[in-house]
Amino acid sequence: MIFIFSDFGVNGPYSGTMRSVVMRxxxxxxxxxxxxxxxxxxxxxxxxxxxxxxxxxxxGDVVLAVVDPGVGSVRKGLVVRADGVTYVGPDNGLFEIIxxxxxDISIQEIVWSPNETSASFHGRDIFAPVAAMxxxxxxxxxxxxxxxxxxxxxxxxxxxxxxxxxxxxxxxLMTGMMAxxxxxxxxxxxxxxxxxxxxxxxxxxxxFHYCNSIGLCEVAVNCGRADQVFGARIGTPVxxx
Numbered sequence: 001m002i003f004i005f006s007d008f009g010v011n012g013p014y015s016g017t018m019r020s021v022v023m024r025x026x027x028x029x030x031x032x033x034x035x036x037x038x039x040x041x042x043x044x045x046x047x048x049x050x051x052x053x054x055x056x057x058x059x060g061d062v063v064l065a066v067v068d069p070g071v072g073s074v075r076k077g078l079v080v081r082a083d084g085v086t087y088v089g090p091d092n093g094l095f096e097i098i099x100x101x102x103x104d105i106s107i108q109e110i111v112w113s114p115n116e117t118s119a120s121f122h123g124r125d126i127f128a129p130v131a132a133m134x135x136x137x138x139x140x141x142x143x144x145x146x147x148x149x150x151x152x153x154x155x156x157x158x159x160x161x162x163x164x165x166x167x168x169x170x171x172x173l174m175t176g177m178m179a180x181x182x183x184x185x186x187x188x189x190x191x192x193x194x195x196x197x198x199x200x201x202x203x204x205x206x207x208f209h210y211c212n213s214i215g216l217c218e219v220a221v222n223c224g225r226a227d228q229v230f231g232a233r234i235g236t237p238v239x240x241x
Contacts, residue, residue, distance in 0.1 A: 001030045002135050003057065005050055005065040006123065007038040018124045022064065025132030034063075038166075039234050041069040043092040044157060045165035048176035051097035052214040059084030064131040066123035067094055075151065077110035077126055079134065079142060088131045090122070093154030099147065100159065107150060111141040164219075164236045171225025174218050175238045179211030185241040188219055188230050192241060199223075 002022055008014040015036050022031055034056065039045035046067040057063060068090040076091035082102035087095050091109075099105055110130055117125045133140050148155075161176025168174070173188075184195050186209045196208040204223040207230065212218035219238060221229050230236075 001032060001061050002026065002131055003032050003034045003061060003063045005035045005038055005046075005053070005063060005067075007040050007042075007046070007067045008036055008123070010036055014121070014123070018064075018066070018128045021124055021128035022132050025129055026135045029132070029135045038067050041067065042234060043067050043069070043090070043094045044154070045161075045163070045176065045234055047093050047095065047097045047154065047157070048161050048165050048216075049174065050094065051101055052178075052216050054085065054098060054101075055214060057085045061085050062131050062135045063087045064123075064127055065089040065094055066127055068092065068122065071122050072119035076145075077122065077130075078145075078150065079108040079110060079130065081106045086134050088127050088134065090127075091151045093151055093157065096150075096154040096157060097159075099150075105147060107145045107147060108142040109145050111143055162237060162239055164232050164234050164238060167227050167232070167234065170220075171227040172212075172218055172220040173226045173230070173232050173236075173238070174212065174216050177217040177238070178215055179217040183217070183240050186217070186219065187239045187241045188232060188236065191230055193219065 050065060065087055066089050070092055078091045080087040080095045082098050083104050114125055130140055163176055164173045165176045166174040186193050193207045193209055196202050196210055199222045202208045202222050207221045209217055209219045219226050
């Protein structure tokens with residue numbers, strides 16, 4: 001299966017045209033648009049979110065991941081093989097947390113390119129065809145890289161990011177922290193909130209934090225919007241107390 005993870009959204013032609021390249025070049029491979037609203041032009045927040053979503057993948061899957069504000073610059077294009085799953089996308093930290101949490105890693109720089117490449121849409125022109133070639137066992141030009149040869153700045157990111165990394169359609173706040181046992185209180189802005197197992201364990205309108213379905217610490221308000229109640233956005237600090 002080929003999974004697509006991007007910040008392209010559902011409006012405009014970008015998601016559709018990238019998916020069409022995948023389907024045209026790998027017509028017999030199932031394609032799943034896992035997420036099209038990854039943190040907008042934010043490889044750091046997206047890295048923690050993508051790492052939490054690895055539970056959806058199995059060995060042999062290919063993940064086409066494109067959150068690429070540096071498209072057209074000197075940044076590399078990467079193929080990262082991590083514990084049997086192959087990831088294709090930009091070298092900007094998007095795969096940093098996956099690399100750290102995996103035990104079997106290899107990395108290649110994509111050297112292949114088509115005859116015509118848009119400077120602003122490598123997702124369609126480079127990463128999508130490479131993902132299709134990987135899924136159908138075809139070869140393309142690439143060169144091996146040492147793990148340390150990837151983008152340097154993300155290597156200083158923390159293992160757990162104490163910030164909001166995603167706000168879902170209900171206003172719930174996913175953080176870059178894995179949910180941990182015994183962490184009873186969280187501070188977000190001036191608000192100290194308690195832990196609960198699920199929404200119905202607190203009163204309507206009450207805020208809480210919990211372990212969400214992908215293992216991340218998430219802040220929510222029962223029958224309300226945590227982003228509005230707590231004045232939060234992507235990047236808002238969330239700290240244990």
